[in-house]
Amino acid sequence: MAAKYDLEIHHMDVCMAFLGVYLGAEIYLNSAQGYFQLVQTESQYYDPKSKTSQKMVLLLRMFLYGLKQTSHVWYGTFKGFAISFGFEPSRLDGGLFVLQGMDQGTVVAAVVLYVDDLLITASEGLIGQIKDQMKKRFQIHDLGSVSFYLGMNIERIWEHHTIDVHQHSYIRTILAKFRMHESRPVATPM
DSSP, X not given: OTTTTTOEEEEEEETTTTTTOEEEEEEEEEOOTTHHHHSOOSSXXXXXXXXXXXXXXXXXXXXXXXXXXXXXXXXXXXXXXXXXXXXXXXXXXXXXXXXXXXXXXXXXXXXXXXXTEEEEEEOHHHHHHHHHHHHHHSOEEEEEEOSEETTEEEEEEGGGTEEEEEOHHHHHHHHHHTTOTTOOOOOOOO
């Protein structure tokens, strides 16, 4: 789609995507050993050496890495943002969000979400607006025009309206790992 309609493709990385998401439920954690000794409050706190003090737990307000709910809530947070901007989630792929034109038949922009990486496809003017809105809502590292994504090299050839996707660097890494980087290729009949 981007090659056919000469659309830009930009890559963005959401910094601390899983840590910046607020919980929708109450989760309580036991504190790390010695935590309440470091935190000075006027209330009674738990001292592991004292048998008389009351044991306290911590109320988790934001997600931590490793919680099972984290990725689900992050996806819901991003989905809510995308919908508020006018995007619709694809029925075919949960990580694809599409912004349609006035006639509801043409795709104006698309955002692909993979964990905390985003690919945004749109015209140059619209892509700037989408990025600005995302930067207001999330802490984002803008990687500019995409050149490498999920282990794939992406090369844009504007004159020919094409996008080449290959894994040359990955193949070289695997060949070097198995000490075959100096091997010569030989054609084999099929």
